[in-house]
């Protein structure tokens with residue numbers, strides 16, 4: 001199976017899931033997760049029409065981003081340390097994983113220096129024990145209110161990463177909870193916040209995520225094949 005074939009398959013599955021849920025397939029976009037993938041194979045995905053790439057590590061991504069002509073959008077999806085915020089704001093077009101005010105403030109400052117407005121998502125921890133990253137409960141509202149007034153960043157939505165389940169159906173309650181949280185936030189009408197994005201769903205469960213309202217799915221393995229184990 002070539003990367004181009006994988007991309008076509010994933011897109012077909014995305015579209016089918018959207019239609020199943022009565023959603024407009026154009027409202028669901030693919031972020032191809034290229035961590036550990038070399039520039040040549042990333043190039044094959046771009047040839048196949050991929051225009052958004054996701055990376056987890058600033059240093060690893062920097063080499064690729066600088067090697068590649070910037071005709072694609074780079075999304076930072078991993079855990080971001082505050083001391084990497086400056087580089088991240090310079091290199092990336094989106095950050096999916098903001099989970100503290102400190103990080104938001106660093107990104108805000110860095111984006112202003114870059115003369116850009118960086119679209120960001122708030123990473124939400126929906127009570128799962130396994131993952132430590134992500135804001136929880138009322139913290140999400142507090143964080144959103146503070147972030148919405150920061151210059152240099154634009155809060156566009158929410159992101160979550162449930163624990164891994166063999167059965168993708170087990171992810172559904174997490175995806176549904178994120179969508180409901182987004183709806184609750186919209187009802188509260190936080191000034192400056194335009195939450196239209198839900199970043200959720202990976203290779204194993206992106207169809208379920210789309211059924212529950214995902215607008216950005218982050219798919220690595222189903223496009224590039226298995227990653228080398230560390």
Ligand SMILES: *Cc1c(COP(=O)(O)O)cnc(C)c1O
Pocket residue numbers: 033035056077078161202203204218219220221222
């Ligand atoms: C690696 C990663 C993905 C992609 O995972 P696959 O299972 O390979 O599709 C998505 N989101 C995040 C945050 C990741 O770290």
